[in-house]
Amino acid sequence: MWFGPNLQRSYKYMMFASKMPSLRIDQSDLKCKNGCDYFGNPQWQGYCSKCHREQMQRQRKAEKASSATLPKPEQKKQEKGLKLTSHSSFSKFEEKRLRQSETLKKANLLKFSVFKKSNTEDHDHSSEKRPPEFKIPALVNEGMKSEFRARFPQLPAQVDRDARVFVHSFIMDVIKCANVMTVDELSERVQRQYQRFMKHMDTSSHFANVDSDTKELLMDFVEKHAMTYLHELPSVVFSPSGTDDERLDRAMSERIQQLSWVGERHLECKLDRSNAECRTLLYKAISELLGMDSAPGPGGKLARVRRACRHVLRLCSAAPASADDLLPALIFTVLKANPPRLVSNINFVTRFCNAQRLMTGEGGYYFTNLCCAVSFIENLTAESLNMDKKEFDCYMAMPASIGGSSWAAALSLCGAAREAGEQRGAARRLLQHAADLQAAAQQLASNALSFEEQIAKKVQDVLAKTPLEIKPRRELPRLGKLQEISTAPLIDLGTSTDREEPQPQPVPTSQPQPAHTVPVEPKELNVTLDPPEDEPKLNILGFEVIDRQSPSKSPQNLDQTWDLKRTNSLELLTPSPLGFTPFDSRSIDELMTPDDFGNDQLPPGLSNINYDIDLSDFSGDNSIAEDAPKSEPKDPFSPDALKKTQTFDPFAPQTSRGYDAAIDSFDEFSFVDQKHKETDPFEVVHRGQDPFSPVEWNVDLGKDQFRSQSPAKQSTSILDDNDSPTTGCLLPSPLQPQSSGRPN
Amino acid sequence: MTSGPYNYSYIFKYIIIGDMGVGKSCLLHQFTDKKFMADCPHTIGVEFGTRIIEVAGQKIKLQIWDTAGQERFRAVTRSYYRGAAGALMVYDITRRSTYNHLSSWLTDTRNLTNPSTVIFLIGNKSDLDGQRDVTYEEAKQFADENGLMFVEASAKTGQNVEEAFLETAKKIYQSIQDGRLDLNAAESGVQHKPASPGRPLPAPPAARDNCAC
Known part of the structure; x- marks a missing residue:
């Protein structure tokens, strides 16, 4: 890699010592070659700046005189002569070659300038022919103005104007000279411009109040704006045409890569x-x-x-x-x-x-x-x-x-790697989350499945156990009574229960109401036949609903124990099917009882006293009985609920145990039912297991033993409770079905 | 204008040269911060030190450039010298090799600076007198032969450090007064701040106009 001598102000020449052969230099050696008393400078071929400038001007005149395309022979000669002292003949030759190539390059650039370059080369022509054509964009001025206000608010506007005028003339000057001067000359010129401005600041009255530090800042300010603009122009000041800068850039880049x-x-x-x-x-x-x-x-x-x-x-x-x-x-x-x-x-x-x-x-x-x-x-x-x-x-x-570039790559990678590491950590956490979620979801699904199976199994069990008993029951005697009652009084009873519907429909009795009243025997027969199908699924609800109703019927029970049993068992069935008339009719019958029934029309077999008590209870019970079918779907044990269990499960995974327990307890119920049903219809009611039911509280209050005792025993105790009218009131709480499972 | 503590009339550029490990940076640090570096935590930008001193009533800002002393960098560190008004040439009195290299350092300095540059020879580590490898007399003789100022100093104790820098500044100032140093030459290593009152500038404005070299 070699450097052309035209790079005299390149960084290499900042250390110009290598050119000095001798250890000591006499003062005279440093003087200008022209003999004027100033110091010379190797960069100016041993002249002082003034003489050098004159020399250059002479050269340039001669150069212009000769044809533009030719290299400048006179200059070559002169420079050769000047540099003889410090350069070998070979280096002279090299220098000459480069000089020529440079000049040729410049000439070529001039030729193509019209197409290639806009401002600078353009102006190169205009500098000789049409000077006013080139204009510095107003942007420079505006930028200077605003920045000056921002940076030097304390300085007078005059200074601002001076700075701008200087920058303007400076830029114009550089552009004008850019193509007729070598880089070094241009550099000298720029340096002189700087000095001129410094001198201007020292002498001008505008700057009288500006201290030296601010002047330096101003200098920088001016330099910045002038050079920023010039820097943008291609090949004027930055890697100018006629220099090797670009080639050296490439060479240096390759060299560094090699190293x-x-x-x-x-x-x-x-x-x-x-x-x-x-x-x-x-x-x-x-x-x-x-x-x-x-x-x-x-x-x-x-x-x-x-x-x-x-x-x-x-x-x-x-x-x-x-x-x-x-x-x-x-x-x-x-x-x-x-x-x-x-x-x-x-x-x-x-x-x-x-x-x-x-x-x-x-x-x-x-x-x-x-x-x-x-x-x-x-x-x-x-x-x-x-x-x-x-x-x-x-x-x-x-x-x-x-x-x-492994190192540089590694360096930049290390930053990226750190980021990547962080991101990876975040991603890992997210994955973990997702996995947890999935596991939980699967757990849920399996829970739901097992729950479903359990339920199905329980239901099967329950079905296997319960259905048998229902069929034998027939309420024929009682139905007969109910029919008699239903004919007239039913209407009134409906009103008494606060149900709007019963009133208008009382007369038709059998059909809309019949559902409630159920006067007709054949229907009942159907009903009784049907229940077995539904029974298994309905059992749970049936029990609870029955629980409510059973007390209501207690008065009847008093009349005929055997009937009571039947009714109870029937009632177990009633709540489940929505449209089953016989059961509903029965409930309506009961509805009738509360107000009208009690006093006006006492059906034959019933005792007055019993009715009074029961009627009040019935009113509540009836309403519940009507509601019961609606609430069925919510009950997991109802047939509808079973169908829905799959969708229902995922949201209640924890409750599965509760349900199990509920199921267990239910079994107990069922057992109880089976065992005691024949003995006492009220046994079904056993809510002893339900701590929250009002009945149980009463039971507890009355007799603590019941809790600890087996359900069978409780049943007996409950029966005792049922005997009293007050307990009957408490029994029918609608909340029981849901709450029954929880305590366990 | 010059009333403030940070106002000054001149800026002198010094360079400190010498072999690696002779304590150039420590001298600089001792002078600018009045501290020995081994004692204090490392501070940023030590190798470029500035300090304002006063000579003959003039405030002068010294800018001191530390240089790399390794032999292999000798060829490329010449640009340091450009425009230095003063050069502090340092050797280690406990290592003779550093003294032996002085002549080559001096050669560089003479070649790369202008004739008016003041060169000051400093024998550092004078606190380690027991390990002395170069006698004072020998160095003094060398200095006299080459027209250098000389002092033995210790960056550790601070002995003579101040003096070395101040003497150099006085000498430079003297040459300015004598007119031997052209303030307007970029390579003079001296910047004058004309805003100061009572400028003792010998350089005539005419000369500046004619020869802006």
Whole structure:
């Protein structure tokens, strides 16, 4: 990689020492070659700036005189002569070649400028022919205005105007010169512009009250706005045409890629890569370096470099930070970052940043370090890494992809990996949740299944046990009585029960009401036949409903014990089927009893006293009896409920046990029924097992033993209770069916 | 304008050069923070130190650039020198090798800085007198031969550190007064803040206009 001499202000030339052959230089050697008393400068071919400028102007005039397409032979000659002192003949030749190519390039660019470039090249023509054509967009002005107000509110408007005028003229000047000057000349011109503005600030009365710090800020402000605009223009100040910057960018990028195997071990910088904080710092530094390319203006780029270097500094915090540590770490960082257009950026800053600031200040310091790092990378050899030459060559021969960007990749990956880890954790938790949910759902399903089976089984059992007893029963005698009663009084009874329906329909008696009244025997017969089918499923409800009704019938029972038994058993059946007339009719019969029945029409076999008590009870019972069929579907033990159990189950998984218990208890009931039914119809009522039923409370209050005793015994005790009219009132509570299972 | 503590008339740029491990950073730290770094927690940005001092009634801001001393970086660290008004050349009195390298450091400094740059030789670690490897006389002779100012100092105790920096500043200021240092040259390493009253600037405005090199 070689550098053309036209890059005189490139970062390489910041260290111009290599050109100086002798140890000591006489004062005279530093003077201008023209013999004027000022100091000369190697960058100006040994002239002082004034003489150099004159020289250049002479050259340019001559150049213009000659044809534009030809390279400038006079200039070549002169420059050759000037540089004889410090360059070998070969380098002169090289220099000449490059010079020529550069000029040719420029000429070509000029030719195509009309098509290719808008502002700059355009203006190149206009600068000679139609000067007023080029205009700086108003955006620049506006941007300056607003930012000036924001940053320097205390400064007079005059200063603002001066700054804007300067920026305007500055930009115009640069654009005008961009295509007739080499980069170095342009750079000089820009630097002179900066100095001009500094001088203006020192001398102008507008700036009399501005202190030096603010002036520096103003300088930066001006530089920023001018350069930000110029930076956007292609090939004017940033990697300008006629320079090798772009090629060098590529070369540098390839070089860094090739050197990707270089690690902190080779550079002897102590980085604790395992440390997360360290990695973070390195990553920050790298991103700052990468951001340098996008920052407009030299100031912004410098700021990026400064921030990057600060991160790097903290990287090598193991030892007290010194330049001994900073530079290797910075080299390492640059190697890992491989910033885009690195050379162009560095050259841009070197050429067009305010030289004063580049030389002093923190930004300048770090930028110098960066230049050192880049130049180290460029000239990196086996010795500079303290390694064997063969090994070095071996590494360098290795395809870049091998040693490759693995580190940078790993670096960026580590951040991504951490994020991924967090996300994975979250995902795992979610999965766990889902699994739990699924398990619970399955549990629910199985519970539901087993529950269903259990229920089915219980029901089967119950069915197997219960149905037999019902068939034999016939209430014929009682029905007969009921019929007689139903004919007239039923209507009134309906009213008495607060039921609206019974009133209008009393006369038809048998059919709508008949359901209630059930006067006709044949129907009843049907009913009695039917129940067996329904019985099994209805048993549960039947029991409870019966419980209510049974007390109501107690008066009748008093009359005829045998009948009572029958009625009870029948009533067990009644609640289940919705449309069964006989049972309903019966209940209606009972309904009739409460008010009218009691006094006016006493059916023959009934005792007055009994009726009085029963009637009151019946009124309540009747209403319940009517309601009962409606409530059936809710009851899990009813036939309807059985069908629905599947849908019903999932929501009540916990209750399954309760139901089991309920079923068990129910069995007991059933047993009780079976056993005692013949003995006493009231046994069915046994709610001794239901702690919440009012009956049981009474029982408990009356006799504590019942609880502990077996249901069979309870039944007897309950029977005792039933004897008393008050208990009969308590029995019919509608809540029983649901609550019955819970206590167990 | 100059009444505030942070106002100053000049900015001088120093560089500190010398082999690795001679204590460049410690000297800098001792001077800017008056601390020895081994004693205090690491602070960010130590290698770029600034401090405002006063010379002949003028407030001067010193900007001190620490440099990497490794041999392999020698070729690339030359840009540090650009525009340095003062160069502090440091060696370790307990390590003779650091003293032997002084001549090459001096060569670089002479070549890379302008003639008016003040070079100050510092023998560091004078607190470790028992392990001395380079005698004071020998170093003094070297300094005299090359026209350098010389002092033995200790970054640990702070002995002579202040003096080294201040003497350098005085010398630079002197050369400004004498007109040997062109303030307007970017490479002079000196920035003048003209806002200060009573500017003792010898540089005539005409010269500035004619030769903005």
